[in-house]
Amino acid sequence: MSKHLLRDISNLADQLILIGNRCEDAFGKAIESILARDAESARQIVEGDSVIDALEVQLEESALKILALYAPVASDLRFIVAAIKINNDLERIGDIASSIAKRAIDLDCLKPTSPPLDFAEMAQRTRVMVREAIQCMVQRDEQRARALMAMDDKVDDLNRKILASLEQRMAEEPEAVPALLRWANVARLVERIADYSTNIAEDIIYLEEGDIVRHAN
Template identity: 40%
Template sequence: MPRINFQQQLVALKDKLLAMAALSQQALEFALEAYLNGDLGLCSHVREIEAAINSAERSVDEMAYDLLAKEQPMAIDLRFILSVIKINGDLERIGDQATNIAQRAEMLHDRPQISLPIDIANMGEKVGVMIRSAIQALLEADAKLAESVLTLDDEVDAINRTVQAELVEVMQQHPHVSEQSLNAIIISRNLERAADHATNIAEDVIFWIRGSDVRHKMSLAEAD
């Protein structure tokens, strides 16, 4: 009977984490839409969601540490709880990146809207796919799906480098749009960091399922 109860608690812990993941995804989607469409109402929603994320993070941590202390799990159950604790932190930080983007959207609301030679919407969509895939991999215990997130991270990194290079050039040639360009650079960086957190989540899913740590590994080509 105690073992059955423990498995039920693991399911409840997973459900709590998935609910928090939904909040983090929503916060990032709202923040990006607020920036792209100038919708200040969405910025206030992002702040409300961020408060809920912070509360959820504390709840998930408390439950996870309680299970570690009382149940002393072994093998895959131990890896799952350790992964939940790390994923919990990454989801909270995705919420932080969303809040940062919403703040930039608010700062730019009264500024003239200009067309910049970048595609933040496309970058945001890729990051959204990464987050959704990482969470789906957690839900389905799918290590191969988690691995696909690692590949997408390279694409987002490349987009971020392109955005920064192009907007630095814009600021040099058109100083009157420097504020809009600088904020776009910062938002691109926020998205890149959100992608990093999605990558961390995917790596933790792989660790949970396979027991292998894929962090900090690189190919020989990358090392060169």
């Protein structure tokens, strides 16, 4: 039984990496499409979300199968629980990447406006967080997960700065308000992706240490 369990757990880890890479890729491309005003590429991201959804369901079914057949305990149990939660967080990241792509399509139809000043930095930091979350997951590295959690504050700061600057610009350029509202929405979406990366880090800490660190602050 143990060999079968190990094989199924290893398959589950592979599925998690697959969906993780897909989501990271979707988010990266969504940011590129919005900065480049590339509606065509944005449409592909929106369409690609159904693949992520299908992978999510597949992974959940694999995890449920392991729970039902092997009744795993200790680190195996924690891995399955963490995998189910991370799977959910990754799927949300995929959804949000698709929402960002939809805003890119909206913006393409509007009068061009320059992106908020700090947006490129915020997006880059969040991309690093998503990549780190997947690396922590692959390497089961709780130290790195803790470092990742600390990165979220800076993204929150940048989001606040962006919203403040957008408010100011809306007052100064009323004709750009429809586009600036979309940018405010995009900043909020990116900030949520950073939050989901933090959730994944918390799940890695639970997986490795058995402690639930969520809501610790």
